Amino acid sequence: MAHPSLPVNRAALLAGAAAVLGLLTACGNGGAASPPQHVSGTAAPASGGTTASGSASSAPGDGTAQGSTAPGSSPATTRAGGTTAGTNPGTGAGSGAGGRCHTSQLKASVGRNDPGAGQENFPVVLTNVSGRTCTVRGYPGAAFVDASGKQLGPDPKRSAGTPTTVNLKPGRSAWAGLTFSNPGVSGAKTATPAALIVTPPDERDHLTVPWQAGPVPVGGNASSVFLTVLSPGTAP
Structure with a gap:
């Protein structure tokens, strides 16, 4: 009764070992392939997005600076020119003799x-x-x-x-x-x-x-x- 049970136990042990190896192999292959693809795929858009965002941020920054300078300068120039133009006619009109x-x-x-x-x-x-x-x-x-x-x-x-x-x-x-x-x-x-x-x-x-x-x-x-x-x- 004892001898017939040994082959059965071995077969069961071998089958269990084979199943564990299969699982380990499957997990090893999935872990090696999937995570690098996922990390690589995530890293590339993040890097590209940072660059694009940096470029976009730089462009509006320059544009805003130029926009602030131009409007700031233009009215000042206009006011200065207008004041000068206004002063001259005023001086001429206010002259006494003649x-x-x-x-x-x-x-x-x-x-x-x-x-x-x-x-x-x-x-x-x-x-x-x-x-x-x-x-x-x-x-x-x-x-x-x-x-x-x-x-x-x-x-x-x-x-x-x-x-x-x-x-x-x-x-x-x-x-x-x-x-x-x-x-x-x-x-x-x-x-x-x-x-x-x-x-x-x-x-x-x-x-x-x-x-x-x-x-x-x-x-x-x-x-x-x-x-x-x-x-x-x-x-x-």
Whole structure:
């Protein structure tokens, strides 16, 4: 009874040993192959991701630095340039002598008529009543108005002429010729103005001069009124 059991036990032991070896072989092969592939596969993306992330981080860093510098510099440059540009015009506009005469610095008057060849010729005079020298240049504006301030007739036309700058020291004057055909000769429609409105060159505010020279042409044939450029003095 004892002898027959030995072969059985050996067979069982051999079978068990074979099974353990098979398991060990399988585990050895799987452990050798799988972990290196897994580690290698994990390491490569990590390295690549770090590099890419580093590059990406570097690029935005440079871009941000450039972006911060450029906007920071550009407005500063613009402000500096704008301040400089603003200062120069301000200095020029604020200069004393030689600046343009403003309406508030002037007084308007109408000189004596100097008729000739069917023409009526009046000097329109602008006098500097301020305390500083200023200049006038070109044509004044003018319009005849009635007592209510309504304009009579069209705006005067400009006679041909070359504008020159007239320096007006305090108390000095410049004049422009106001001329029209005598209505009795031309047969033009007439009206008697209450005043002549005079606007200095390049100004909006006007000066009012009472008109005491009788009827003026306001419509019909030969009704145009003409103005000449300003010249130094009070009359031709």
